[in-house]
Amino acid sequence: MANSKFMATVSPHLHEKGQTIDRAMRDVLIALTPAALWAIIVFGFNAFLVMLVSIVTAMLTEVVMRWILGRKATLKDLSAVLTGLFLAFLLPVTTPLWVVAIGSFLAVGVAKELFGGLGKNIFNPALFGRVALMISPLWIYTAKFVEPFWWRGIGFFSPIHTSINNAVSGRVIYKTFTGGVVNATTSATPLSLLKSGKMLTNTVTGPTPVGATWLTSNGRPSGWSLFLGLKSGSLGEVSVLLLLVGACYLLYRRTIDWRIPVGVLGGALFIFLITWNHPLYQMLSGGIWLGALYMATDWVSSPVSRRAKWIYAVGIGVFIGLVRLYSPWPEGVAISILIWNVLTLLLDRYVAVPKFGEVKKPLFNRLPAFPKPKPIRVEEKA
Amino acid sequence: MSKQGFKTFKGGIHPPYNKELASGKAITRAPVPAELVIPLNQHIGAPNEPLVSPGDRVTVGQKIGGTDAFVSAPVHSSVAGTVKAIEDRPSFTGQIAKSVVITADAEQPAFEGKPSKPLGELTADDIREIAKEAGLVGMGGAAFPTHVKLSPPKDKPVDTVIINAAECEPFLTCDHRTMLERPSDLVEGLKLLMKAVGAKKGIIGIEANKMDAVDTVRSHVSAEPTIEVDVCDVKYPEGSEKQLIWALTGRKVPPGKLPSEVGCLVQNVGTAVALFEAATMGKPLYERVLTVSGQGIKEPANLRVLVGTPASVLVEAAGGMVSGAAKLIMGGPMTGWAQEDDTASVVKGTSGIVALPPELVDVRDEHACVRCGKCVDVCPMTLMPNFIVDSVQKEEWEKAELWGAVDCFECGCCSFTCPAYIPHVDYVRKAKAEIAALKKR
Ligand code: SF4
Ligand code: SF4
Numbered sequence: 001m002a003n004s005k006f007m008a009t010v011s012p013h014l015h016e017k018g019q020t021i022d023r024a025m026r027d028v029l030i031a032l033t034p035a036a037l038w039a040i041i042v043f044g045f046n047a048f049l050v051m052l053v054s055i056v057t058a059m060l061t062e063v064v065m066r067w068i069l070g071r072k073a074t075l076k077d078l079s080a081v082l083t084g085l086f087l088a089f090l091l092p093v094t095t096p097l098w099v100v101a102i103g104s105f106l107a108v109g110v111a112k113e114l115f116g117g118l119g120k121n122i123f124n125p126a127l128f129g130r131v132a133l134m135i136s137p138l139w140i141y142t143a144k145f146v147e148p149f150w151w152r153g154i155g156f157f158s159p160i161h162t163s164i165n166n167a168v169s170g171r172v173i174y175k176t177f178t179g180g181v182v183n184a185t186t187s188a189t190p191l192s193l194l195k196s197g198k199m200l201t202n203t204v205t206g207p208t209p210v211g212a213t214w215l216t217s218n219g220r221p222s223g224w225s226l227f228l229g230l231k232s233g234s235l236g237e238v239s240v241l242l243l244l245v246g247a248c249y250l251l252y253r254r255t256i257d258w259r260i261p262v263g264v265l266g267g268a269l270f271i272f273l274i275t276w277n278h279p280l281y282q283m284l285s286g287g288i289w290l291g292a293l294y295m296a297t298d299w300v301s302s303p304v305s306r307r308a309k310w311i312y313a314v315g316i317g318v319f320i321g322l323v324r325l326y327s328p329w330p331e332g333v334a335i336s337i338l339i340w341n342v343l344t345l346l347l348d349r350y351v352a353v354p355k356f357g358e359v360k361k362p363l364f365n366r367l368p369a370f371p372k373p374k375p376i377r378v379e380e381k382a
Numbered sequence: 383m384s385k386q387g388f389k390t391f392k393g394g395i396h397p398p399y400n401k402e403l404a405s406g407k408a409i410t411r412a413p414v415p416a417e418l419v420i421p422l423n424q425h426i427g428a429p430n431e432p433l434v435s436p437g438d439r440v441t442v443g444q445k446i447g448g449t450d451a452f453v454s455a456p457v458h459s460s461v462a463g464t465v466k467a468i469e470d471r472p473s474f475t476g477q478i479a480k481s482v483v484i485t486a487d488a489e490q491p492a493f494e495g496k497p498s499k500p501l502g503e504l505t506a507d508d509i510r511e512i513a514k515e516a517g518l519v520g521m522g523g524a525a526f527p528t529h530v531k532l533s534p535p536k537d538k539p540v541d542t543v544i545i546n547a548a549e550c551e552p553f554l555t556c557d558h559r560t561m562l563e564r565p566s567d568l569v570e571g572l573k574l575l576m577k578a579v580g581a582k583k584g585i586i587g588i589e590a591n592k593m594d595a596v597d598t599v600r601s602h603v604s605a606e607p608t609i610e611v612d613v614c615d616v617k618y619p620e621g622s623e624k625q626l627i628w629a630l631t632g633r634k635v636p637p638g639k640l641p642s643e644v645g646c647l648v649q650n651v652g653t654a655v656a657l658f659e660a661a662t663m664g665k666p667l668y669e670r671v672l673t674v675s676g677q678g679i680k681e682p683a684n685l686r687v688l689v690g691t692p693a694s695v696l697v698e699a700a701g702g703m704v705s706g707a708a709k710l711i712m713g714g715p716m717t718g719w720a721q722e723d724d725t726a727s728v729v730k731g732t733s734g735i736v737a738l739p740p741e742l743v744d745v746r747d748e749h750a751c752v753r754c755g756k757c758v759d760v761c762p763m764t765l766m767p768n769f770i771v772d773s774v775q776k777e778e779w780e781k782a783e784l785w786g787a788v789d790c791f792e793c794g795c796c797s798f799t800c801p802a803y804i805p806h807v808d809y810v811r812k813a814k815a816e817i818a819a820l821k822k823r
Contacts, residue, residue: 005722006709007709009745011716011792011794013718013736014716015798021752118750119752299754304766309755353765356624356764357636
């Protein structure tokens with residue numbers, strides 16, 4: 001028989017079918033689709049523009065940055081697309097498109113590529129981009145929210161354009177190009193309503209455009225409208241229901257680990273329960289579901305072992321609770337996750353996973369030797 | 383225990399098994415090749431010296447390599463013929479191995495068995511001696527000398543002998559066929575093993591995808607109160623020593639320790655049968671049953687093969703290779719060695735030859751680890767495969783050890799499931815070599 005040449009690679013010689021980075025990214029994109037469509041319905045065509053600009057900028061940034069840094073192009077792993085969409089999900093529909101582009105550039109260009117590319121980034125890139133905008137002078141463009149279905153009577157396709165009236169007082173005027181003024185300053189997010197002290201009652205007024213109960217008598221959304229997504233907020237966070245639907249798909253595909261959302265939601269719920277601070281309203285408002293299901297579960301910026309994942313997840317949940325209750329900010333999802341992204345470095349290093357059959361089950365890995373002696377094998381070569 | 387009540391362990395994976403390709407094929411005898419290449423060292427332990435010279439005549443079962451060291455196993459000629467050369471040949475691992483090259487006679491005499499004591503009269507020492515003389519090694523792949531395993535330290539008595547009949551590697555069916563075709567020899571072999579170490583209990587652990595073998599073997603142990611047949615979950619690597627012991631007895635062998643630490647001895651189906659043959663007719667281990675399978679093989683088969691037979695002869699015996707086969711593997715597809723060509727010869731530990739078509743070969747460039755944690759979740763030793771890789775890349779050998787490089791038994795679950803296509807086993811081997819070198823100093 002002829003000595004035909006075969007491929008000689010190291011074992012194992014089989015690979016799990018479809019277990020690839022691209023597939024995981026595609027799964028998340030599929031999971032986010034219902035929430036993205038809903039965002040467009042609720043916030044109008046402008047929401048689509050925000051997503052589009054964010055995604056396209058993310059892709060361009062990746063291509064250019066990788067080219068500058070001399071890395072291989074990796075557009076087809078879809079991670080840039082996903083980061084772009086995530087960033088859009090974190091922004092209000094009123095964000096000017098050029099601000100969206102800057103955020104997207106920061107997310108992909110800085111948080112991902114400058115940190116070493118996918119896998120080496122410490123922070124969740126989209127959250128990094130969002131928080132970077134929040135703490136920059138551009139914050140003013142990303143802090144105002146409009147009512148759901150603001151486009152009724154104005155026109156679904158009316159884009160929003162922005163001009164700053166007085167940057168110091170923080171008043172931003174939103175206009176459609178046809179001249180109508182969008183009333184953004186008066187519609188606050190469910191959480192800012194809570195923060196400003198409006199109390200929750202059960203009295204319900206008026207039906208919503210899709211029939212569900214809409215607002216409580218004191219102007220705060222009802223539990224159902226929070227759950228279904230009839231509230232103001234950033235693009236992706238409005239519908240808990242649709243986020244859950246997508247997450248079920250990801251759990252089924254085992255793309256995300258159930259421990260993280262359960263830990264985050266559990267940790268936050270715990271805080272709201274022991275302080276008895278409107279637990280249901282708190283749990284249904286803001287970005288907590290988007291954060292727990294999609295942001296905290298990001299592979300790269302979360303710990304790898306199950307033990308460390310529990311600590312990380314519950315830690316995020318508790319932080320969210322504490323920030324919402326005891327800080328000046330109404331919302332704490334992004335900052336809590338980013339803090340735990342950094343703590344992940346420590347969790348990975350020091351939370352011990354006992355080896356099979358290990359008799360002493362250590363809780364922590366031993367500390368590193370300071371200063372670290374250089375490997376001895378250097379002499380060997382000499 | 384799994385939900386079906388089968389014995390199991392934590393971690394592991396479910397590769398495509400493809401057992402049906404060969405599980406229905408009765409064991410047949412492979413042809414005697416014109417030339418055999420028998421590596422002198424087919425075991426873990428001290429190297430053998432050749433006991434023959436070029437030009438010598440050899441007979442079937444004649445010892446052709448051995449040493450006085452305890453941890454070693456002699457090798458025997460598998461044919462009657464003439465020693466052509468003793469030279470370095472590439473082995474199935476790709477490394478160079480000193481081998482005895484034998485030209486086989488056209489007429490092959492049957493092996494002449496030496497009558498031995500009746501089985502019932504053999505003492506523990508006799509059995510160890512028989513195993514040693516026959517050159518028995520673990521036939522599941524690791525090839526550790528059997529008589530060494532049969533001599534556990536005095537302070538660690540073995541109370542349970544386990545026959546590893548999980549056969550968890552995809553494609554391989556040779557143990558399955560052996561159990562179906564020679565159940566009583568297997569049980570007799572197990573009894574010899576139990577006697578050699580003074581064990582009171584014997585367990586045959588079979589994966590649930592071989593229920594016909596479970597039934598067959600069970601019917602042969604119905605009269606043996608000390609032997610039981612247990613059904614294990616179908617999961618890879620069920621047949622790893624430590625995982626199997628845990629699944630069957632609930633005992634966990636600590637890192638770096640041998641099964642005798644928890645009073646267990648694990649032997650492979652093939653080894654038990656070989657011990658039986660050695661004890662009843664003095665037959666050394668010069669042939670074994672292996673599976674030639676894979677979608678790249680035209681007629682998958684279970685063959686009784688002479689040690690030293692080149693892979694090409696066996697592929698031919700199994701109908702030849704489908705054109706365009708991309709990978710040829712000696713051993714199973716999870717732990718076996720991919721071959722560059724089909725010239726390497728079968729050794730005592732070769733459990734199969736698998737040819738994979740391109741559509742089953744999924745080799746890609748390694749991406750940076752995306753920290754998904756999947757490798758950590760599947761590692762049956764609960765190590766941190768991703769951090770082992772990371773430490774090796776940074777040449778931090780101490781850390782590689784902390785993450786478990788030394789405890790890794792290279793099952794390949796981590797790479798199987800890794801979306802970044804990282805070849806962990808490659809890194810682990812590097813780490814093991816470096817750590818061993820550092821410790822020696
Ligand atoms: S690290 Fe070693 S023992 Fe663990 S899954 Fe990978 S190859 Fe198997
Ligand atoms: S499976 Fe691969 S990508 Fe995932 S953590 Fe392990 S090494 Fe990294």
